[in-house]
Amino acid sequence: AGQVEVLNESGQWSKVRYKGTTGFVHNGYLTALVPVSPPAPVVPPTPTPPVEEESPVAEKKPQVLLLEDLKNIYQEKVITINGRALSHDGITTVRAFVNGIEVPVKRGQRPELESLYKEGYVLHNIGFSITIDTEKFSAGTHTLEVKVLGKDGTAKEVKASYVLEKAQPIMTMEGVESGAVLSASEVLIQGKALHIDGVERVQYYINGVLKGTATYGLPSSVTESEKAYKDAIKAGYSFKLFRSDLRQNAMNSVKIEMVGKDGTLYSNSVLLKLNQMTNFTAEVHPMTRDHYALVESKRSVSPKVNNRRATLREIEFYLDPGNFIHDPVKQYMFLELSYTKGDYAITGEELNNILTGMGVLEGMGEAFLKGAETHGVNPFYLISHAILETGRGTSVLSRGQVVSDTYTKFGAASTVTKDAIPEADRKMVYNVYGIGAWDVNANYWGAHRAHDEGWLSVEEAIVGGAKWISKNYINRFSQQNTLYKMRFNMAENMEHEYATDLGWAEKQAGRIKTQIDAYVEKNDGKALELKFRYPIFKSPK
Known part of the structure; x- marks a missing residue:
């Protein structure tokens, strides 16, 4: 047996070549051979490079913002509040605002804190100091807001409040006495006006209308307790009050208002008549208005304005009858509420x-x-x-x-x-x-x-x-017989008061006047002999 080369096929016969000789052979004697492919070359495997282990991503620490020494109450002229601000990537800015007004912030190193925050924080300039010049802000409650921005764009803020206390403004007045009848054609009103941060101006109102600006900066005597006030030796003021500016047959108010360098207002009033008015009765109190205002501010039930705690200046305003008695509606808060049969022929x-x-x-x-x-x-x-x-x-x-x-x-x-x-x-x-x-x-x-x-x-x-x-109320031993006295009970050291809203008496005054006016109108103009009682406080000296 051997291998032959098949040249072509025809039916059952194939033409073949064998060892150089060509001939024909029956297909029955031929066996087809399956060609065997040569083995594929062995390719060595490409070595797999070693997998490098990724360094674990450090979890970012939360941003830190702390006010370290904020107090509830400040009395200083310059307030300093320290704090710290940290972020994983560092802090870009620290800004502070008091009542929305930006105040200075200085940043710096805090090496004593570095061991506390050594893991996961950038420790550059993590401390800050806020400086507040209190001359620019009034006494009372203020909101402090601190905002920080991290280098990664994250932000954090904190809000807090504090109370700024300042020495009480001082205003004296000479030349007229509250409740008096003014008979002279003109009178010189003078005194001194002191504000711890200095006085911008002194102005005066007659019956609620701004009338003029007083001369201010006149030489003035200074007591030991007044030496702390700015420009105390030249705190004198004066202006002339003319009788012709007041109203006949009516209660008149002259309000003197001090405008502080910090923008705050402080005022006091005198009540004057041009003739005797028997239907208006003065009730003299032994202490100053400011004394009663301070007592009111410290009550266990806080006085309110617009559903918030009232400031001392607001209490002083509502206690001062000069802000209301000249007004034909508001003066009804002084209407006498006690009654005897026959007082009104009704x-x-x-x-x-x-x-x-x-x-x-x-x-x-x-x-x-x-x-x-x-x-x-x-x-x-x-x-x-x-x-x-x-x-x-x-x-x-x-x-x-x-x-x-x-x-x-x-x-x-x-x-x-x-x-x-x-x-x-x-x-x-x-x-x-x-x-x-x-x-x-x-x-x-x-x-x-x-x-x-x-x-x-x-x-x-x-x-x-x-x-x-x-x-x-009305015939109680303390005689709370006006709306004003129902709200402000000086006779009982500002206790047993009908409402916490400072404006309660003013609001009720309009209601009573509405009923009295309706009575007069619906009864053919029948007049009523109304009586009023108003307070006079000890004059500040």
């Missing part, structure tokens, strides 16, 4: 004319007059109070409620026993002045107070409520 029917459309109060003129005469309370105050508290005679309390529960402590829900009053003994009760209507559940506790007092009709609620108001 009838219950005439009072009904201002009660039309007032819900359950309509037609109750006789009840209001009875409450006034029996318990000594101004009828127009009673009507004004009732209209306000009942929503013009439509409140739940005024329309009556049935009381079924009992309690052991008034106002304490935990002491209530439900449905303890037998059904046969339950009565409808009324409350028109909101007495006992605690905010926690006004209708519930207001009804219980009415039940305890026995106010079983609207009339009984009007007359009985007048008794409560008389006993607790």
